[in-house]
Amino acid sequence: MTAPAKFVGRSVPRLEDRPLLLGQGRFAADISFPGQWHMRVVRSTVAHGKIKSINAATALKLPGVHAVWSAADVAHIPPIPFRLTGLKSLEPYRQPVLAKDVVRYVGEPVAAVFAENAYLAEDAADLVEVAIEQLSITLLAIEHPGVYEHDDTELSTEAGVLQKTYGDVDAAFRAAHAVVALELSIGRHSGVPLETRGAIARYDGARDVLEMHGAAKVPHWNRDTLAQMLGRKRESVQLYEGHVGGGFGIRGEIYPEDVLVCAAALKFRKAIKWIEDRREHLIAANHSREQHHKIRAAIDKDGHLLAIDDEFFHDNGAYMRTHAATVPDLTAAMLPGPYVVPAYRAVGHIRLTNKTPCGTYRAPGRYESTFVRERLLDAIAAKVGVDKVEIRRRNLIGKSAMPYKLGLETLGTNIVYDSGDYSALLDKALALADWKNLQTQLLKRRAAGEKVGAGVAMFVEKSGLGPFDTVRIDVKSDGSIEVITGVASLGQGVETAIAQICADALGVNYSNIKVIHGQTDRIDKGMGAFASRVTVMCGEATRLAAIKLRAELLEVAAGLMQSKADVLDIVDGQIVRRDFAAGPVLALAELAREHPTPLSAEATFESAHMVYPYGVHIAAVHIDADTGGVVIERYAIAYDIGKAVNPKLVEGQIAGGLAQGVGGALLEEFLYDDNGEPLSVTFADYLMPTVREIPALSILVAEDAPSPLNPLGLKGAGEGGANPVGAAIASAIDDALQRPGAVTRLPVTPQRLKALMAAG
Amino acid sequence: MSAKTELTLTINGRDHAIAVEPRRTLADAIREDCGQTGTHIGCEHGICGACTVIVDGEPVRSCLMFAVQAAGKKIRTVEGLANGDTLHPMQQAFMDNHGLQCGFCTPGFLMLAVGVLEREPDISDDDLLDVLSSNLCRCTGYQNIIKAVRAAAKEMRGK
Numbered sequence: 001m002t003a004p005a006k007f008v009g010r011s012v013p014r015l016e017d018r019p020l021l022l023g024q025g026r027f028a029a030d031i032s033f034p035g036q037w038h039m040r041v042v043r044s045t046v047a048h049g050k051i052k053s054i055n056a057a058t059a060l061k062l063p064g065v066h067a068v069w070s071a072a073d074v075a076h077i078p079p080i081p082f083r084l085t086g087l088k089s090l091e092p093y094r095q096p097v098l099a100k101d102v103v104r105y106v107g108e109p110v111a112a113v114f115a116e117n118a119y120l121a122e123d124a125a126d127l128v129e130v131a132i133e134q135l136s137i138t139l140l141a142i143e144h145p146g147v148y149e150h151d152d153t154e155l156s157t158e159a160g161v162l163q164k165t166y167g168d169v170d171a172a173f174r175a176a177h178a179v180v181a182l183e184l185s186i187g188r189h190s191g192v193p194l195e196t197r198g199a200i201a202r203y204d205g206a207r208d209v210l211e212m213h214g215a216a217k218v219p220h221w222n223r224d225t226l227a228q229m230l231g232r233k234r235e236s237v238q239l240y241e242g243h244v245g246g247g248f249g250i251r252g253e254i255y256p257e258d259v260l261v262c263a264a265a266l267k268f269r270k271a272i273k274w275i276e277d278r279r280e281h282l283i284a285a286n287h288s289r290e291q292h293h294k295i296r297a298a299i300d301k302d303g304h305l306l307a308i309d310d311e312f313f314h315d316n317g318a319y320m321r322t323h324a325a326t327v328p329d330l331t332a333a334m335l336p337g338p339y340v341v342p343a344y345r346a347v348g349h350i351r352l353t354n355k356t357p358c359g360t361y362r363a364p365g366r367y368e369s370t371f372v373r374e375r376l377l378d379a380i381a382a383k384v385g386v387d388k389v390e391i392r393r394r395n396l397i398g399k400s401a402m403p404y405k406l407g408l409e410t411l412g413t414n415i416v417y418d419s420g421d422y423s424a425l426l427d428k429a430l431a432l433a434d435w436k437n438l439q440t441q442l443l444k445r446r447a448a449g450e451k452v453g454a455g456v457a458m459f460v461e462k463s464g465l466g467p468f469d470t471v472r473i474d475v476k477s478d479g480s481i482e483v484i485t486g487v488a489s490l491g492q493g494v495e496t497a498i499a500q501i502c503a504d505a506l507g508v509n510y511s512n513i514k515v516i517h518g519q520t521d522r523i524d525k526g527m528g529a530f531a532s533r534v535t536v537m538c539g540e541a542t543r544l545a546a547i548k549l550r551a552e553l554l555e556v557a558a559g560l561m562q563s564k565a566d567v568l569d570i571v572d573g574q575i576v577r578r579d580f581a582a583g584p585v586l587a588l589a590e591l592a593r594e595h596p597t598p599l600s601a602e603a604t605f606e607s608a609h610m611v612y613p614y615g616v617h618i619a620a621v622h623i624d625a626d627t628g629g630v631v632i633e634r635y636a637i638a639y640d641i642g643k644a645v646n647p648k649l650v651e652g653q654i655a656g657g658l659a660q661g662v663g664g665a666l667l668e669e670f671l672y673d674d675n676g677e678p679l680s681v682t683f684a685d686y687l688m689p690t691v692r693e694i695p696a697l698s699i700l701v702a703e704d705a706p707s708p709l710n711p712l713g714l715k716g717a718g719e720g721g722a723n724p725v726g727a728a729i730a731s732a733i734d735d736a737l738q739r740p741g742a743v744t745r746l747p748v749t750p751q752r753l754k755a756l757m758a759a760g
Numbered sequence: 761m762s763a764k765t766e767l768t769l770t771i772n773g774r775d776h777a778i779a780v781e782p783r784r785t786l787a788d789a790i791r792e793d794c795g796q797t798g799t800h801i802g803c804e805h806g807i808c809g810a811c812t813v814i815v816d817g818e819p820v821r822s823c824l825m826f827a828v829q830a831a832g833k834k835i836r837t838v839e840g841l842a843n844g845d846t847l848h849p850m851q852q853a854f855m856d857n858h859g860l861q862c863g864f865c866t867p868g869f870l871m872l873a874v875g876v877l878e879r880e881p882d883i884s885d886d887d888l889l890d891v892l893s894s895n896l897c898r899c900t901g902y903q904n905i906i907k908a909v910r911a912a913a914k915e916m917r918g919k
Contacts, residue, residue, distance in 0.1 A: 011858075013855060014858070017863075018847075020860055020863030021838075021854055021866060022841075022842055023796070023798020023799070023867050024798065025797075025798070025863055026797075027864060029791070029801065119783070119784070191898075194800075194802045194808060194810055194862070194864045194897065196802070245863070245865075246862045246864060246898050246899055277804055278805065491862025491899055492861060493861065649858070652861060652899075652900060652904065655900060655901030655903050655904070656861060656900050656901045659898075660898070682805055683896065688896055690892075690895075690896065690902075691889055691893040691905070692889065694901055694902045696903065697903060
């Protein structure tokens, strides 16, 4: 009954752009309340130690400084709970809101200053004297585990060990023609959005509501959790998401600072504003990805995988934050990728170190495990003596095997690859990159002495995590449409994509639709924006609600138009007779005015399984032998996401992901000195790619394998641009050096590459 | 902490009489004292360029300039780019080419590109890339920003 697609599948302009281009965005720092106080966090300058004393007397003497808090002031607040993958055994490792007795990383909040303005708060924070007795530190997850003091007990810095396995791995290794073994590491990276974190809390006594502005990603979960932590009923805490300057996994989780501003707003009955500075961001917001893998493959004589056995060490920094075991869990669960792996075992050691605590970063666990798996495939190719494309082709899961039950679980779901034609996409990617000609050219240039090479990497992504999303759609008094969702926007174009889906299902123009997100007082439940879930889950809930609303509108209109609902249609926001082109027309605005009760419909979409996009990246690089610098000369990405709601936005997601992937492959790394002092504390140390480092890019958004799990066939697009970049570039560098397996560690910085070349 | 200095900031042709500490950055003064929050602060150490504004015709990083240094100078911010409801060609080109996602770095890129192209309309493509490499974007992967700036440059030259 619904009209043919007018908006879904088209690259219509974004609804979000205009205010952002005019400087009318409302980011966290743009929100202020009269009489607000500013908070500044005093952070540990020691990586591991016992707090002996905190003396705020001098700070408190500054005029305009209102209060200084330490652990005793927040003793009634529990540590920050887990949101995902929260194993009971990890609970002692949760982070307190302010360090009590022990500090475990440089940057850990030990006190909070509240003052009249931000400059003064920072002055006062400098005057707070914190005496810390240093303890021995653990900096590497591969070292023998150390001691983790918890209250009066001594725990191990190995917080947990997870295992994911199927098949008889040992038997496969016994029967193997050959075994290929590698040791590989991934550096410490993070999302580093351009907007730092921020939170503004205020208590409204008139309504008895605690408000927090500057929310992002998962406002509903955070609302419920903050209410619980502060001992309030959930209805009396409301979170508001404004514009959000990038998320990438790390922004919008509950951090100590969010809890502090809320607790202080309740205590002082003042609006409390906290805006992070960049140095704080780089040492206090979640890091991610740091892992060391010892991986082995059992293969037959043709290079077919018989089994993979991986043991890895996951460096989670000083605490288990909201993501708990999510990243190592995803690492282990997604490592098999697009290949047939008859037997599999991954053992992940979750280790704590005296560094910034970790969470997720775009393609969490997969940037890591794709690097490891694809290095392994390249090593197998070298071992067997076949081409790196051929070895992949031999091992790919066939189209006829779909849906493919992997036999592993993650995020509370069984992994079942819902659809895919991996080898067809490989062909398309090779064509896109003009692989054959590329090889000929590279061969010629290498013969002339240049260090140039090409790499390929394949991967399966996951997206569309449930369990549900609910959407309500209202017709407003002027005939415009409001879609109220429980998701969040981090800048990816949620409003546009959801409006497009609604527009087609309802029969209105997408630009006449307003999409609400991130407002806990507008809808009771919401899952937020993570795991590339929004377009899939919220999109389908929107479609269902729109279909329902459409039926309701036609029914109501039938009465007014003295007609039957089944001959009516909604076209461009007007109700028309389908059987009578010159017949009466009723505008939605008129309908809304005529109807005594609100015109509204609500629907929920539930899904127990994720959907699995897949892709291929191909990189061609040039190495400067003198400097060790890598220039990416060409880059091609083929990514099948089932159905693209807005191809331009999908390509934007892919291109943005690639840039972050390149950062992790070549430039970005959080480094520490031997005392656990962070060395990457400015943008001059933590090097993110600029225009100059990102190559021109060929993108193919394929729609060959729509998901069977939702009617539009959608799969999420957020993470495939980043996932295999480290793997593809490593493969290309190997090729340029003509040394298979040369790259064992990301990022491949110029210094490391120089050292590699010198060692060769 | 220290005594405040009275000064006037001229932003997009409008005078703002304010009193600030000598240490107050231009970025903070524009945002907090003059209420123009379209200029964003991304790093406060002069690298990301999100806070770029045009001062007397030159793109500058307003986090690295004190407000007192800008007194008496002509300051232009993102709020002054559009002409009523009509977007500046640079803003329009960013929209047409999907040159923004979260939009946080966008005002800085707009002011950087506009400032440079007004001064040097025939800048070479390579020099333009050098200029754009002075600001950071974490969402777009830059390709669409380059497309947008090239398109706007063409449009601006045509006028």
